[in-house]
Amino acid sequence: MQAKSFSLGAEAYLLEAVVVRCGDDLTVVIGGGEKQHIGAVAVGVPRPSLKDKNVVSSSASVLCLTGHKEDLLARSAALELAKLLGHTVTVTVGLHIDDAPAAAISLLEENFQELLRQICHWAVSAKQ
Template identity: 55%
Template sequence: MINLTKQFKNKEITLTALFMGKDLNVSIYGGDLPHIGAIALGIPRPSLEDKNKISSSVSLLTITGHKEDVIVQRLAKVLSKNLNSTVVVSCGIHYDNITLEDIEAINLLISDLTDELISKLS
């Protein structure tokens, strides 16, 4: 199991990754109220443009009113393509009184966590 954590506004945002055989289960959570807001399933497949390259198809489930679908879709696509394996990503991050600037900063933080995870898995 891999646990990666970063601080944002004095609260932790955690990425946990667990291999289940060749497949990968990733959870991202934190803030004032960690929860499940969205889930994505990434499945590798041959690229439609070049059959010698790997691409990914992603399916989403999103809790009504939650916005984490953008995060999980991006991560499931990137991870399943890079690892050439099935990947599930769940995410639930809540901060009270969040601003647009905060959301942008959290997205950058999650991109950093994702890069760190890919580096550890390579």
């Protein structure tokens, strides 16, 4: 197995990730904010596109813990990585800031997207 750690942001907006290659597959754990935890888990699986069987697309299954809202982040990351890599991907996300205003949530989401870009870049280069 090959593992890589990532971090982005500062203080309450710090996101950390650990990515593990399991053969051809990938496991990603992303936590951040004031309290890292497990809020949602998604499994992305590559498949032929429904519009063009020669194009790779992906499907995802998601488990979201009651009261948590990380399901969309976990799902989008699992879909993107599974499509990009052509292999199964699990993504666990847990981000939390107490009583977060909309601006704080927006900043966490921006940091999440940038962290995901970095993970995608590494995953493609580590695959080669």
